[in-house]
């Protein structure tokens with residue numbers, strides 16, 4: 001029996017000597033019993049040492065030897081108790097002297113004190129020792145090393161302390177439920193959060209009871225307790241973290257997060273997220289709305305459109321793409337704050353214009369808006385809305401003592417006819433808008449198949465135009481202008497031509513708009529102005545040169561300077577230059593335009609109002625800005641044989657005479673037309689009858705022959 005320190009011989013040996021036969025049997029039995037006892041002693045988890053009445057060891061086990069790190073060769077049966085103590089002092093395990101140790105232990109051994117006590121060894125270990133007397137004298141000592149156990153207990157205590165501190169100091173309310181669904185922990189913050197007492201929520205409460213109680217106390221707003229409990233259980237079963245926002249009757253929002261614990265049961269935390277939610281909501285609102293008008297922005301619009309189109313049976317709808325006309329002029333004239341105010345007014349009018357609350361009005365930025373018109377039956381419904389919008393937006397805006405005007409152009413794409421995804425519909429609506437804009441303002445246009453092809457064509461044209469000026473692809477033709485009374489050529493109009501290597505000769509009708517769109521018109525117009533002035537400088541002094549001017553040139557700012565420079569370089573006197581502008585220029589109320597025009601007029605440059613009768617033909621413009629000449633559009637001359645048209649033309653001529661403004665008729669092709677005009681008292685005529693647009697040299701030749709004719713006549 002390894003490690004068993006037992007005097008096997010001492011008990012069994014004596015008995016064996018006493019008898020043989022039955023005695024032998026008894027002896028055998030005793031021996032077996034002894035062995036069992038020794039085995040039991042050896043295998044117990046504690047240290048054990050048995051002493052006889054003389055305080056000598058009868059038996060001790062390996063654990064005892066190990067606990068005190070004793071030397072098994074020294075501590076063995078027969079050694080005295082005191083000698084063991086001395087031995088332990090010798091090997092340095094005891095914290096005191098053998099005498100002191102003996103004095104401490106003896107009263108316990110003798111039963112003078114409770115038989116169990118603790119001893120701390122020099123290495124810090126804690127040993128629980130207990131002594132029990134034996135009837136025949138002596139005692140048994142049991143030793144247990146409880147160092148680990150004590151440390152674990154200490155740690156657990158520390159952990160509890162920390163847990164309590166954490167619970168008490170957490171900003172969230174916390175409840176802990178055990179595996180049976182009973183509340184086992186509840187922190188102070190939980191009570192504070194809901195302004196309730198511990199008595200309202202005693203430990204042991206179930207989740208359902210707690211919800212019930214929160215409802216009874218009027219803290220939670222309406223909720224179905226049973227379904228809430230079922231939901232929570234399901235998510236806890238799936239061991240998922242589960243969070244819910246709870247609306248409190250006092251307006252606060254509490255975030256409840258539930259999470260299963262490893263040993264069963266769950267933890268629920270409660271957090272007041274009212275402020276955070278408010279900020280979040282504000283942020284999402286900001287991300288989805290235009291700050292100026294508070295209308296949905298482009299991203300929100302897209303979302304709504306995708307949503308509407310994504311529905312299983314998406315209903316027909318219309319996308320209206322809007323762009324304000326002349327908004328830039330308002331901004332330039334009245335300043336940005338006024339522009340902002342106007343945009344807000346437009347936003348309000350648009351919201352009024354749509355009928356259904358399902359319709360979406362959005363601002364894409366600048367003066368661009370877009371609308372989703374839902375639940376339409378056909379194109380006519382969209383057309384009705386478009387008309388309403390043109391009318392409503394076009395009404396004057398009055399505020400702070402001023403009156404502002406803008407118009408709006410719309411492009412319309414219909415779902416499902418014009419596309420079945422948001423991108424296509426938006427592009428097509430834009431395309432229709434673009435088309436509308438290029439044809440005149442204050443209009444709506446439906447998307448038509450082929451518009452995209454035309455759009456591509458237009459882009460290609462713009463790209464080609466880009467390099468044309470530097471490649472000297474532009475030319476000027478000149479068309480003579482006749483003074484009807486004297487029958488003499490008194491001037492010519494410079495008309496631009498584009499000789500494109502790939503496109504051939506392109507008419508200004510086909511490229512001026514594109515050049516205006518890209519801004520190229522500013523340089524191009526400047527070039528035409530210089531060229532025309534140079535040509536005119538070589539003509540007789542009584543010949544005027546008319547040059548067409550695009551509104552974009554005047555708005556660009558440096559226009560007056562560029563006219564003065566052209567005059568100076570060519571040496572042409574200012575009164576021989578006539579600038580042809582259209583009514584759209586006059587409509588611009590901004591300071592730049594009016595200032596520029598008066599400045600030029602002040603220099604003696606003449607201003608002609610071109611294409612009169614095709615635009616708004618508001619005579620009010622003539623009052624706001626005096627012109628030197630009105631050019632009646634050729635469409636009126638073409639229809640001069642019609643009574644009404646003839647009446648209009650006569651009226652305009654009469655008006656000119658009244659105001660001292662020269663009236664020129666454009667597009668005179670027949671003698672009959674010229675005759676009518678002459679009779680009506682029209683001052684000048686221009687048209688194929690008098691001469692087609694031609695090269696400068698041809699005009700010079702014409703002038704020479706005219707001079708010769710006069711000389712001979």
Ligand code: C2E
Pocket residue numbers: 479494495496507508509512525528547548549550580610611634666667668669686687688689693
């Ligand atoms: P516009 O200023 O009204 O010029 C008169 C247009 O009528 C010219 O067309 C001319 O060729 C055409 N025309 C003249 N007599 C007759 C006639 O008897 N019958 C018919 N059917 N047409 C006649 P064009 O040269 O094609 O120019 C078209 C427009 O392009 C011009 O109209 C003008 O607005 C613009 N344009 C031409 N050159 C320039 C330029 O240098 N700058 C700017 N900004 N625009 C220009």
Ligand code: MG
Pocket residue numbers: 493548580610
């Ligand atoms: Mg003209």
Ligand code: MG
Pocket residue numbers: 610611631633634666
């Ligand atoms: Mg004209």
